[in-house]
Amino acid sequence: MDKFKFTEKLKELETRGKTVVELYNEISALAMECGLEGDKPCQGRNAYYLSMEFLIGRSFYNNLLELGVLEETREILAKKGLDINVFEEIEDAALGNGGLGRLAACFLDSAAGLGLPLHGYGIRYKYGLFKQAIENGFQVELPDDWQRFGDPWSIRREDEKRLIEFADMKVYAVPYDMPVFGKKINRLRLFQAEGSEEAEKISEYLYPADDTEEGKILRLRQEYFFSAAAVGELLDGFVKQHGKNFDKFPDYNVIQLNDTHPVIAIAEFIRLLTNNYRMPFANALSLAKRTFAYTNHTILPEALECWSEEYVKKILPDIADIMVRIGVYAMREYQTLGCSKEQAAEMAIYSGGRFYMANLAVYVAKTVNGVAALHTEILKSNLFATAHKFYPNKLQNKTNGITHRRWLELCNRELSLLLDKTIGVKWRSDITDLDRLNGFTDDTVKEFIQVKQIKKEQLLKYIAQKEGVDIPADFLVFAQVKRLHEYKRQLMTAFAVLELYYGIKSGRLKDIAPSVFIFGAKSAPAYKRAKAIIKFINEIAKKINSDEQTCNKLKVVFVQNYNVSYAEKIVAGTDVSLQVSTAGLEASGTGNMKFMMNGAVTCGTMDGANIEIVEKAGKENNYIFGATVEELIKLKEEGYVPNLYLSDADHKRAVESLIDGTFSDEGTGEFKELYDSLTTGANWHSPDNYFVLFDLDSYVKTLVKVCEDYSDKKEFAKKQLINTANSAYFSSDRTIKEYAEDIWKI
Ligand code: 26Q
Numbered sequence: 131m132d133k134f135k136f137t138e139k140l141k142e143l144e145t146r147g148k149t150v151v152e153l154y155n156e157i158s159a160l161a162m163e164c165g166l167e168g169d170k171p172c173q174g175r176n177a178y179y180l181s182m183e184f185l186i187g188r189s190f191y192n193n194l195l196e197l198g199v200l201e202e203t204r205e206i207l208a209k210k211g212l213d214i215n216v217f218e219e220i221e222d223a224a225l226g227n228g229g230l231g232r233l234a235a236c237f238l239d240s241a242a243g244l245g246l247p248l249h250g251y252g253i254r255y256k257y258g259l260f261k262q263a264i265e266n267g268f269q270v271e272l273p274d275d276w277q278r279f280g281d282p283w284s285i286r287r288e289d290e291k292r293l294i295e296f297a298d299m300k301v302y303a304v305p306y307d308m309p310v311f312g313k314k315i316n317r318l319r320l321f322q323a324e325g326s327e328e329a330e331k332i333s334e335y336l337y338p339a340d341d342t343e344e345g346k347i348l349r350l351r352q353e354y355f356f357s358a359a360a361v362g363e364l365l366d367g368f369v370k371q372h373g374k375n376f377d378k379f380p381d382y383n384v385i386q387l388n389d390t391h392p393v394i395a396i397a398e399f400i401r402l403l404t405n406n407y408r409m410p411f412a413n414a415l416s417l418a419k420r421t422f423a424y425t426n427h428t429i430l431p432e433a434l435e436c437w438s439e440e441y442v443k444k445i446l447p448d449i450a451d452i453m454v455r456i457g458v459y460a461m462r463e464y465q466t467l468g469c470s471k472e473q474a475a476e477m478a479i480y481s482g483g484r485f486y487m488a489n490l491a492v493y494v495a496k497t498v499n500g501v502a503a504l505h506t507e508i509l510k511s512n513l514f515a516t517a518h519k520f521y522p523n524k525l526q527n528k529t530n531g532i533t534h535r536r537w538l539e540l541c542n543r544e545l546s547l548l549l550d551k552t553i554g555v556k557w558r559s560d561i562t563d564l565d566r567l568n569g570f571t572d573d574t575v576k577e578f579i580q581v582k583q584i585k586k587e588q589l590l591k592y593i594a595q596k597e598g599v600d601i602p603a604d605f606l607v608f609a610q611v612k613r614l615h616e617y618k619r620q621l622m623t624a625f626a627v628l629e630l631y632y633g634i635k636s637g638r639l640k641d642i643a644p645s646v647f648i649f650g651a652k653s654a655p656a657y658k659r660a661k662a663i664i665k666f667i668n669e670i671a672k673k674i675n676s677d678e679q680t681c682n683k684l685k686v687v688f689v690q691n692y693n694v695s696y697a698e699k700i701v702a703g704t705d706v707s708l709q710v711s712t713a714g715l716e717a718s719g720t721g722n723m724k725f726m727m728n729g730a731v732t733c734g735t736m737d738g739a740n741i742e743i744v745e746k747a748g749k750e751n752n753y754i755f756g757a758t759v760e761e762l763i764k765l766k767e768e769g770y771v772p773n774l775y776l777s778d779a780d781h782k783r784a785v786e787s788l789i790d791g792t793f794s795d796e797g798t799g800e801f802k803e804l805y806d807s808l809t810t811g812a813n814w815h816s817p818d819n820y821f822v823l824f825d826l827d828s829y830v831k832t833l834v835k836v837c838e839d840y841s842d843k844k845e846f847a848k849k850q851l852i853n854t855a856n857s858a859y860f861s862s863d864r865t866i867k868e869y870a871e872d873i874w875k876i
Contacts, residue, residue, distance in 0.1 A: 131164055131165050131167070131197045131198065131199075131311075132164050132167055133164075133197075133198060133199055133202070135164050136160060136161065136164040136165075136197070136199055136202075137199065137202050137203075137206060139160055139164075140157065140160060140202075140203060140206050140207075141206055143156065143157070143160070145207075145210045145212055150216050150217065150219050150220070151219075151220070151279050151280065153212075153216075153217075154190060154217055154220050154279060154280070154282070155279075155280045155282045157190075157203070158189075158190060158193075158282035158283060159282050161193055161194060161197055161199070162282065162283065162285075162309070164197070165193070165197050165309065165311055165315070166309060166315065169309070169315045172247035172314070174247075174382070174876075175247070175381060175382055175383070175384065175874070175875065175876050176247040176248075176249060176382065176383060176384075176876065177241075177246075177247065177248045177249070177383075177384045177385075177386060177869075177870075177874040177876050178248075178249050178250075178251055178360065178364065178383065178384070178385045178386065179234060179237060179238070179248060179249065179250045179251070179386045179388060180250075180251050180252070180356070180357060180360055180385060180386065180387055180388060180392035180395055181230070181231065181234040181250060181251070181252050181388035181389075181391070181392065182226075182231075182252065182253065182336075182352070182353065182356075182388070182389075182391040182392065183225060183226030183227060183228075183230055183231025183234060183252070183336070183388075184225050184226055184231055184234045184235050184238075184250055184252050184318060184320070185224060185225060185226030185227070185228070185231035185232040185234070185235050185694060186222075186223050186225065186226075186235045186308075186318075186694075187222045187223065187224075187232075187235070187536070187693070187694025187695055187698075188217075188218075188220060188221075188222050188223075188694065188695050189223065189283045189308075190217050190220060191214075191217070191540055192239075192535070192536055192540060193283065193311055195535060195536075195539060195540050196239075196242070196243070196310075196311035196312055196535065197311050200540075218695065220279045221274075221276060221279065221695075222258075222276070222693045222694050222695050223258060223276045224258035224259040224274055224276065224336075224693055224694070225252070225253070225254075225255050225258045225259075225276075225320070225336060226258075226259065226336070227259045227336065227337065227613065227652070227654075228612070228613040229427070229530075229612075229613070229717075229718070229719070229720050229721075230388060230389060230427045232694065232720060233388075233427075233501075233530055233720060233862075234250060234252075234388055235533075236531065236532050236533040236536075236537075236720070236862040237862055237865070237866055237869075238250050238310045238316060238318055239310065239312070239533040239535060239536065239862070240531070240533050240861070240862040240863045240865070240866040241310075241312070241314075241316055241866050241870075242310040242311060242312025242313065242314055242315065242316045243312040243313060243533070243535065243863060244312070244313065244863060244866060244867065244870075245312065245313035245314040246314070246866060246870050246876055247314065247316065247876055248316055248866070248870075248874075248876070249316050249317045249318065249319065250310075250316075250317070250318040250319065250320075251319050251320075251321075251356060251359070251360035251392075252318070252319075252320050252321075252356060253320060253321060253322075253333050253336075253352060253355070253356045254284075254306045254320035254321060254322040254333055255333055255334065255335060255336045256275075256277070256322075256330075256333060256334045256335070257273050257274050257275060257276075257334060257335050257336070258274040258276050258336055259274060259336055259337075259652065259693075260272060260273065260274055260652070260655065261273070261274045261691050262652050262690055262691045262692070263690055263691065264664070264668060264688060264690050266796070267664075267665045267668035267669055267672070268661070268664070268665050268668075268796075269652070269653055269661050269664050269665075271655050281306075283308050283309070284306040284307065284308050284320070285306065285307045285308075286304065286305075286306050287304070287305040287306070287307055288304060290305050290363070291303060291304040291305065291324075292359050292362055292363060294354070294355055294358050294359055294362075296351065296354070296445045296446060297444065297445050297446065297447055298444075298445060299326070299328055299329060300325065300329075301323050301324070301325050301326075301329040301332060301355065302323070302324040302325045302329065303321040303322070303323065303355060303356070303358075303359035304321065304322045304323075304324050305319050305320070305321055305322075305359075306319070306320050306321075306322060307319050308320065319360075321333065321355065321356050321359045321360075323355060331348065332348070332351050332352055332355050333352070333355070337349075337654070338352075339655065339656055341656055343441070346438075346441060347441055347444070347445060350394075350437060350441055350442065350445065350446075351445065353391055353392060353394050354394050354398070354445075354446060354449065356392070357392045357394050357395035357398055358394075358395070358398045360385075360392075360395065361385075361395050361398045361399045361402065362398070362402060364383055364385070365379075365399070365402050365403070365407075368382060368383065374407060376403065376407070376409065376417055377417075379417060379420075379421065380417065380420040380421050383421060384421060384422075384423065384873070384874045384875070384876070385421055385422050385423070386422075386423050386424075386425065386869070386873070386874070387422060387423065387424045387425065387491060387495070388425055388427075389425065389426065389427045389428070390424075390434065390435040390487040390488050390491060391435070393424070393435075393487040393488075393490055393491045394449065394487070395422070396418050396422055396456075396490060396491070396494050397449045397452045397453050397456065397490075398449065399414070399417075399418050399421065399422075400414040400415060400418055400452050400456070401448055401449060401452050403417065404452075405448070411455060411459075412459070415456065415459060415494070418494050419494055419495075419496060420496060421496075422491075422494055422495045422496065423495050423496055423497045423498075423499070423873050423874075424491035424492065424494075424495035424497070424498050424499075425498075425499050425500075425501065425528070426488065426498065426499070426500055426501070426505075426509060426513070426514075426717075427501055427717050427718075428717050429505070429508055429509070429512065429513050429714075429715070429717065430617065430715065434486075434487070434488045435487040435488070436484045436485060436486045436487060437484065437485045437487065438483060438484055438485075439454075439480070439483045439484060439485065440483065442485060450485075453479065453480060453485050453490065454480050456479055456480075456490060456493070456494070457478065457479035457480030457481075457485075457490075460477070460478075460479050460489075460493045461474060461478070463493075464477060464520070467520045468520075469516070469520060473516045473519075473520075476516045477489050477492070477493065477516055477517055479493060488513075488514075489517075492514055492517045492521075492524070493517075495524070496524070496873075497524055497525075497526055497872070497873050498514065498517075498524050498525050498526070499525070499526050499527060499528045499873070500525070500526075500527050500528070500717065501527075501528065501529065501530045501717050501718040501739075502527070502529050502530060502717060502718035502719075502738045502739040502741070502742060503527055503529060503739075503741065503742055504714070504736075504737065504738060504741050504759070505527075505717040505718055505738060506525065506526070506527035508714060508759075509525060510525050526872060526873075528865055528868050528869055528872075528873075529718065529739060529742055529859075529860075529865065530718040530719075530720050530723070530739060530860075530862070530865060531720075531723065531859075531860050531861050531862030531863070531864055531865035531866070532720050532723045532724050532727070532860060532861065532862055533861070533862050533863075534561050534727060534858075534861045534862075534863070535558075536698070537698075537701065537723075537724045537727055537728070538727050538728065539558060540698065541698035541699070541701060541702050541728070542581075542585060542701075542702040542728050544581045544584050544585060545578075545581050545585070545702070545728065545729065545854070546558075548574070548577050548578065548581050549564070549567065551577075552567060552570065552574050553566045553567055557858075561858045561861040561863055561864070562858050562864075563858075564854070564855065564857065564858040565855065565856070565858055567851070567854065567855035568852070568855045568856070570851055570855065574851070575844060575847050575848055575851060578729065578847055578850070578851050578854075579843065579844070579847045582703075582705070582729060582847070582850070583603070585702040585703040585728075586603055586607055586703040586704075586705075587603045587703075588699065588702075588703060589607070589699050589700060589702065589703025589704075590602075590603055590605075590607075590646075590703070592699055593648070593687060593689060596689065596690065597687055597688075597689055597690065599671075599675060599685065599687045601646045601685050601687070602644065602682070604644065605643075605644045605645055605646045605685065606643040606644065606645040606646070606705050606706065606836075606837060606840045607645075607646055607648065607703060607704045607705045607706070608645060608646065608647045608648065608704070608705070608706045608708055608733070608833075608836075609647075609648040609649075609650070609700050609701075609704040609706070609707060609708060609725070609730075610623050610647070610648070610649055610650075610651075610708035610710070611648065611649070611650035611651065611689075611692055611696075611697060611700055611721060612650075612651060612719075612721050613651060613652060613653075614651035614652060614653040614654075614657070614660040614661075614663060614664060615657075615660060616659060616660070616663075616807075616820050617711055617712050617715040617716070617820050618710070618711050618716065619710050619711060619712065619820060619822055619825075620649060620651060620663055620667065621663050621666070621804070621822055622710060622822045622825060622826055622829060623647065623649070623708055623710060623829075624663070624666055624667050624670055625781070625784040625785060625822070625826055626784075626826065626829050626830045626833055627647050627670060627674070627684075627686055628670055628783075628784040628787060629780050629781070629783075629784050629830050630642070630645075630684060630830070630833060630834070630837075631670075631673075631674050631677075631680060631684055632780065632783065632784075633780070633834075634680050634683050634684055635677070635679060635680050639834065641838060641841070642683075642834060642837035642838060643837045643838075643840040643841060644682060644683045644684065645683075645684055645685075645837055646684075646685040646686070646687065647685070647686045647687070648687055648689060648700060648704070649667050649686070649687070649688045649689070650688070650689040650692030650696060650697075650700065651664065651688075651692055652691075652692060658800065658803070659800075659803065659804060659807065661800070662795065662798075662800035662801060662803065662804050663804065664688065665795055665800065665801075666788065666793065666795075666801060666804065667686070667688050668688050669793035669794065669795075670686055670793070671685075671686035671687060671688055673792075673793070674686050675687075697721070697724065701721070701724040701725050701727075701728045701730070702728050704725055704728070704730045705730055705731070705840070705846075705850070706730055706731055706732075706733050706753075706836055707721070707722060707725030707726070707730040707731070707732050707733065707734070708733055708734065709721070709722045709732055709733070709734030709735070709737070709738075709740050710733070710734055710735055710756070710825070710829065711734075711735060711737045711738065712735070712737070712762070712820045712821050712825075713735050713736055713737045713756065713757055713758050713759045713761075713762055714737060714759040714762065715737065715820070716737045716738035716740075717738055718738045718739045719737075719738040719739050719740065720739075722734065722738070722739055722740055722743060723739060723743070723857065723860035726743055726747065726853045726854070726856075726857045726860065727853075727854060727857040727860065727861075728854065729850040729851055729853055729854040730850060730853065731751060731752050731753060731836075731846075731849050731850055731853060732744065732752045732753065732754075732853075733752070733753040733755070733832060733833065733836055734752070734753070734754065734755075735754070735755065735756040735757075735825070736754060736756070736758045736759070737759075739860070740754070742859070742860075743853075743860070746856040746857070746859055746860075747852050747853045747855075747856040747857075748852065748856075750849075751848075751849040751852045751853060752849070752853070753832050753835065753836055754832075755825070755828040755829055755831070755832040756825040756828055756829065757821060757824060757825055762821060765821075765824065770816070770818070770821070770824065772808060772809060772817050772818035772821075772822075772823040772824065773809055773817075773823075775823040775824055775826065775827065776809075776823065778827065780830075781823065781826050781827065781830075784826075785805070785808065785809075785823070786805075788801040788802070788804055788805040789801060789802055789805045808822060808823060
């Protein structure tokens with residue numbers, strides 16, 4: 131990067147009379163021009179990350195930071211009378227919906243930062259994840275037309291488009307390249323579908339509704355579309371450079387499959403080698419086994435993809451045949467290894483007219499990894515137990531991480547400056563240096579308290595503007611922000627908050643710190659219960675916020691359209707991070723890491739990466755409650771009867787507020803359905819299958835303890851600072867180094 135050229139040209143830039151969007155495009159173009167100078171592809175071995183989601187958020191500030199010109203830009207613009215924050219008007223590119231997509235973005239950032247050749251392949255959705263508004267307490271979904279601000283960070287590569295063939299249509303995959311700046315420039319290549327109106331539909335929406343056959347087939351098309359484009363160009367590129375000695379292909383390429391969504395790439399890889407290059411099937415399969423690696427992100431059965439043969443045959447008959455054949459090879463191999471019939475059936479790729487994509491991935495991939503220690507253990511002992519038995523070296527753990535550039539340097543400039551002052555600037559390039567913050571002095575604690583206060587004020591001011599809810603800046607700030615899902619148990623938090631409210635109102639809870647609970651979450655449009663939970667939280671917020679008797683003690687806010695940019699503000703301004711999933715179900719969590727790094731304590735269950743967080747920062751500096759995985763296993767064996775836990779009058783009151791008229795669901799019946807899900811179950815699950823009622827008691831007690839502890843501000847701040855000081859492990863720089871060493875060998 132020619133920084134001098136950039137700053138000189140920026141100084142010359144005429145800003146008067148231009149709109150924010152115009153300036154955004156011009157400055158971004160300038161950064162691209164200077165940033166890309168001297169860029170050359172990496173010879174040798176490269177890793178490719180195939181993912182349906184890349185939740186990159188806003189690129190402007192991050193790219194300027196990575197290019198090392200953020201501060202200069204801030205100053206130059208200030209001299210022109212422009213506040214750099216005006217570019218917050220430019221909305222996020224939300225080409226993902228949650229943890230898995232954000233992880234992909236963090237990984238690209240870390241790899242570039244470390245100078246490791248990792249490139250992304252995905253889809254350039256016309257509309258990203260819907261924009262959420264809350265109307266009368268209900269979630270409303272609006273299209274996210276992110277390109278309306280322009281897309282100055284992408285370069286269209288018309289010359290490199292490829293034709294992707296389905297049985298019933300042909301589609302062009304046109305690449306758009308986004309550079310990922312760092313020590314090295316890596317590339318995120320997103321394909322846009324073109325050629326006809328039908329074709330364009332493929333890259334129109336992230337997560338088309340898949341409750342119909344048409345929707346399911348569209349999703350299958352999406353998966354094949356970008357996987358085939360990626361694999362096709364990698365093979366062609368190899369042939370161009372090295373000829374047809376494919377044996378060497380894995381020396382130059384390794385392909386990481388981000389969950390099962392791109393697993394169809396394996397079949398396409400084999401199809402191309404056998405069809406186009408006349409390679410025997412067995413050889414193509416063994417080449418695939420040396421090329422692909424797979425990451426699992428969830429053990430929830432409903433998220434493990436399995437495709438009906440009928441659908442695959444309809445649009446991709448060759449791929450269906452190949453997957454059947456891989457299934458046959460797998461079966462033979464399982465037998466040779468001495469698997470019983472049951473064991474082989476468990477690992478079947480093709481059975482009963484369905485393709486089990488996770489089994490396909492596990493069979494072919496050279497490594498399979500979980501995303502946190504506990505999650506990997508569960509994969510080994512549960513979901514992939516049989517595979518682990520017969521392929522003991524396949525499964526490994528790679529605990530997730532987050533890029534400390536976006537999630538500390540960028541979102542918390544004040545804390546970053548305090549770190550510079552306290553331990554020097556080395557942590558910015560080598561995050562392990564953050565450890566040196568341990569052993570901080572009293573002065574540092576004082577300064578940390580000031581920083582937290584500033585970030586809190588910024589956050590609360592923003593919330594007041596956006597949501598119209600005023601929250602005093604001396605409140606203790608709790609936050610639960612993440613996708614909305616029953617297993618994440620936002621509903622349990624809602625009950626707990628309600629109990630705090632009644633406790634404060636009755637005078638029973640006297641000595642607790644005034645607090646605000648911030649919720650942020652999008653629900654999948656078709657996920658009725660999740661939407662009901664959003665409405666319930668908003669009803670609670672309305673009641674609590676308008677109660678004059680308690681409003682100097684307790685507030686609740688559900689922020690609209692929670693996304694990466696909102697997260698950047700929330701993680702910096704929060705005191706207590708709520709991570710309360712049912713033990714065993716949150717594969718890792720990465721929000722928990724962002725909060726920790728910014729000095730929030732975790733109030734959570736022994737689940738996912740929470741376990742490692744408290745291992746690093748100390749249980750005594752966090753608030754752990756609730757049943758463990760082992761306890762839940764026992765409870766299930768003994769027979770869990772949730773209604774028993776409603777004998778406590780306070781819990782009963784909170785839970786029954788769903789049905790006793792305290793709150794209105796506007797006659798939709800959805801609150802009653804939520805209530806039933808906890809107390810009587812449904813035809814597809816037993817009552818309270820996420821153990822909300824079981825953990826509610828210890829949750830409420832833990833929250834009360836947090837509020838009491840906060841009265842000693844200094845002791846509380848120490849706990850927070852210890853969390854920051856021990857968060858280096860959760861930088862994705864560490865994670866990426868592990869992938870690079872143990873899996874990719876780059
Ligand atoms: C599956 C089938 C059909 C349609 C959609 C899906 C689907 C889509 C998205 C299934 C799963 C996802 C996303 C999963 C996800 O975000 N998982 C999260 O991954 C994070 C990164 O590893 C973890 O930290 C979280 O714990 C995990 O929930």
